[in-house]
Amino acid sequence: IYQFHQRNGFACVLLSDALELVQFLFVVAFSTFLLCCVDYDVLFATRPLNHSHVPERAKVTLPDAMLPAPQCARRLRGSGWLLFLLVLAGAVWLCRLVTALRRLVGYWEIRSFYIRALGIPAEELCNHSWQSVQARLLALQRRQPLCVPRRELTELDIHHRILRF
Structure with a gap:
């Protein structure tokens, strides 16, 4: 919450x-x-550009050092270590996607709790301070118990629960 x-x-x-x-x-x-x-040799000017004309500028930029797409693809396919790291990065990204989707489901339930139980519409959430939300939680606990061990919920109880996570 x-x-x-x-x-x-x-x-x-x-x-x-x-x-x-x-x-x-x-x-x-x-x-x-x-x-x-x-091509970092071209970028750092350790090897000249293969231009047939005289360059208008002496400074080499990133577009000057970019390799053609087929050569870039060849370098990518030729590096087994890099392909392994890309597959690993893809697996990490998929894990992060699944985690984000699971968290979104939880946040959707919390959104429903804010709207139904606390009476705070999604559009008005930014207008409520945490103290206001906390006061509504305490009032809700008095009307219908949220936690079983204690009948009366205090602000300190809420802070302790937040700090546990």
Whole structure:
């Protein structure tokens, strides 16, 4: 409940998790590109460019050092270690996807709890402080018990439960 509030609701959680997955893919893809598709001898000017004309500028840029796509693919296929790491990265990404989907199901249930039990619509979550949510939890505990061991729930009990996770 606390994480849901701190992460500003379901839409923000969904967007954050989706962008984390995209970020992981980008890092893996860009790293692979830099390893396989860039001629660093050309980039660091230890070998001249194979241009037939005189260059207008003396500075070498990344597009000047990029290898053609077939050569890039050949370098990728030729590196067994890199292929292994890409398969491993794919497995890690799939695990992160499954974890994110499982967390989203839990956050959807918490969203329903906020709406039905606490009476806080999703659009108004950003207008409620944690103290306000906590006060509603305490009032709900008085109306219908949420936890079995104690009849009266206190703010300290809520903090202890948050710190356990």
